[in-house]
Amino acid sequence: MTRIDLSDPAAIRREGAAWPWRIAFLVFATLLLIATHWPASEPSGNNVLSPDKLVHFLCFGGFTFLLWMTRWFRRFWVVALYSTAFTVLDEISQGFFSAHRDTSGADIAAGLLGVFAASAWMTTFQPADNFVTRQQEKQVIWVVDELLARPANWFLLAGAFVVPMLVVFLPLYILGWKTLGISVGNITLTLGILVGLAALGVVLRRILPDYLRRIETDRPCFECGVDLSDLELDADGSGHCGACGYPVHRSQWVRLPAPRIPLATILQADGALGLVCFAGYVLLAMCAAPLLLLANGHPGLASSIFYCGTFIAGALVWQWFRVLRNEIVEEGDRRCVRCRCDLTTVGVAGGLGVCPECGVNFARLHELVDDEGLGSPEPATHA
Numbered sequence: 001m002t003r004i005d006l007s008d009p010a011a012i013r014r015e016g017a018a019w020p021w022r023i024a025f026l027v028f029a030t031l032l033l034i035a036t037h038w039p040a041s042e043p044s045g046n047n048v049l050s051p052d053k054l055v056h057f058l059c060f061g062g063f064t065f066l067l068w069m070t071r072w073f074r075r076f077w078v079v080a081l082y083s084t085a086f087t088v089l090d091e092i093s094q095g096f097f098s099a100h101r102d103t104s105g106a107d108i109a110a111g112l113l114g115v116f117a118a119s120a121w122m123t124t125f126q127p128a129d130n131f132v133t134r135q136q137e138k139q140v141i142w143v144v145d146e147l148l149a150r151p152a153n154w155f156l157l158a159g160a161f162v163v164p165m166l167v168v169f170l171p172l173y174i175l176g177w178k179t180l181g182i183s184v185g186n187i188t189l190t191l192g193i194l195v196g197l198a199a200l201g202v203v204l205r206r207i208l209p210d211y212l213r214r215i216e217t218d219r220p221c222f223e224c225g226v227d228l229s230d231l232e233l234d235a236d237g238s239g240h241c242g243a244c245g246y247p248v249h250r251s252q253w254v255r256l257p258a259p260r261i262p263l264a265t266i267l268q269a270d271g272a273l274g275l276v277c278f279a280g281y282v283l284l285a286m287c288a289a290p291l292l293l294l295a296n297g298h299p300g301l302a303s304s305i306f307y308c309g310t311f312i313a314g315a316l317v318w319q320w321f322r323v324l325r326n327e328i329v330e331e332g333d334r335r336c337v338r339c340r341c342d343l344t345t346v347g348v349a350g351g352l353g354v355c356p357e358c359g360v361n362f363a364r365l366h367e368l369v370d371d372e373g374l375g376s377p378e379p380a381t382h383a
């Protein structure tokens with residue numbers, strides 16, 4: 001468990017931002033326990049395949065993700081360990097406490113695949129080393145924290161996802177079952193989730209601009225949340241937050257352009273051998289294993305393995321992208337991240353400049369000439 005320092009306003013803000021996630025986690029875990037221990041209906045004659053394994057995958061993956069977001073544990077492997085234990089114990093206890101429910105190895109496997117998939121993503125959330133990049137990432141975290149500090153937004157976003165998801169999934173599922181006599185649980189659930197995510201995207205597009213505008217007008221400190229619109233910055237656009245002492249730079253309230261890196265370049269980030277390993281992994285986890293399980297009459301596990309393989313491949317690609325992006329952004333005050341033209345002779349005003357070739361913003365922490373003497377922009381007192 002992490003301890004908070006009550007004299008540090010940044011720690012208090014992090015703690016405050018974690019609370020909505022803690023409530024969400026406790027509600028989710030309680031519902032999950034009830035759902036998995038609810039007495040199952042009498043085994044009926046007709047063999048309709050429900051998307052049961054896929055639901056296990058999503059629920060225990062969701063459990064892991066929410067536990068991570070509570071910020072109770074700092075290390076991702078601790079979260080992964082607790083989630084693994086919870087998944088196994090939850091399944092074993094069903095056999096003891098619930099009528100018509102048995103401990104199922106396939107259910108445990110599907111749940112654990114969910115834990116693995118969520119854990120793979122947790123490893124990609126380390127903050128960037130570069131100050132400018134890290135502040136750009138903190139913009140996103142600040143918006144998420146502000147958005148979710150309002151309980152109404154939780155209901156709005158949950159509703160935006162769940163309602164369209166069920167509207168698509170349930171009728172198609174029942175239709176396939178009742179009229180065609182085939183079970184299309186996994187496919188219809190996947191379709192429902194995709195529609196739910198699209199609806200969530202539409203709602204976010206409507207409410208996000210307000211929060212993004214507030215970054216420009218309020219100029220918040222991303223550590224403690226204090227409004228810094230009156231803070232005097234030096235000629236290079238740098239300063240320190242009056243409340244928590246963290247360094248700030250004018251560029252943190254501007255959306256800087258992200259480099260455009262082709263997918264082919266990202267996939268080759270680890271060289272030829274890395275690409276071969278990745279291709280082998282995709283072939284095995286996303287093609288061969290699911291097809292083999294499908295052919296042997298395990299469609300539920302097949303879809304869980306396919307989902308897990310896709311999530312982990314996505315996490316890998318995202319991690320490669322981050323490494324390449326950070327390399328490019330690291331020298332973003334000397335070469336434009338978009339058009340790669342030379343910026344060393346281009347002047348800046350208050351820490352921000354504009355690329356003369358393509359017109360995008362770039363940040364420069366200090367003037368190039370006295371780059372060395374000023375040291376790191378990190379705070380000395382906050383470990």
Ligand SMILES: [Zn+2]
Nearest residue numbers: 221224241244
């Ligand atoms: Zn602050």
Ligand SMILES: [Zn+2]
Nearest residue numbers: 336339355358
């Ligand atoms: Zn440019």
